[in-house]
Amino acid sequence: MKLTQDYYLGNDVAGISKSLLGKYLFTCIDGVTTGGYIVETEAYNGIIDKASHSYGNRITPRTKTMFMQGGIAYVYLCYGIHEMFNIVTAVEGVPHAILIRAVNPTNGIEAMQVRRNMPVLKHTITAGPGSVAKALGINRNVNAISLQSDTLWIEDRGLNFTDEQIAIGPRIGVSYAGEDAFLPYRFYVKGNKYVSKPNK
């Protein structure tokens, strides 16, 4: 059921981003399993993508995780507050990454509500990358951890979306990236209420 290592080693980040829609993402943290299926992703295409941290082959203590072999997590802090969860893909030395922007929760919803300090369940609980990470208990402690581990993994449970159900558009919050900000690297499930931004 877990996606195999091979799944993450391909060179087509956009294609993998799209195929991740409907896959189930789980974490097991402090003995509690939480998760759901992915409904929104964004691709970051390595050293030629101005929106990516690894643009221009930039390797720092933070970004070195992206240069490792695919099939691991890349977690970093944004705006000093929010942890963001990415999946690293491609082979070692090729810094592709996929940002998980939204999931549709299915397991451990009560635990997520506690983590999010949200006594009454709302659809914003896992809408947006910062929210997803917080709800699933993801933080920088799991940076560079393998997706074959028992802490953090992705499963295929046979849920698939057709092209008609999937929308493709430009990425969110990357206007600083010039023309690369318009690349169609954002994928989401049309009409799903957990998708973070413009939806229909």
Place this chain on the structure above:
DNA sequence: TCGTCGATCTACT
């Protein structure tokens, strides 16, 4: 070493 700004979310006005 300092100042700026970011793959954001929430709580206010």
Place this chain on the structure above:
DNA sequence: GTAGATCGACGAG
């Protein structure tokens, strides 16, 4: 609609 939280990377000096 918009301010505030507040860490890491970067470029200027």
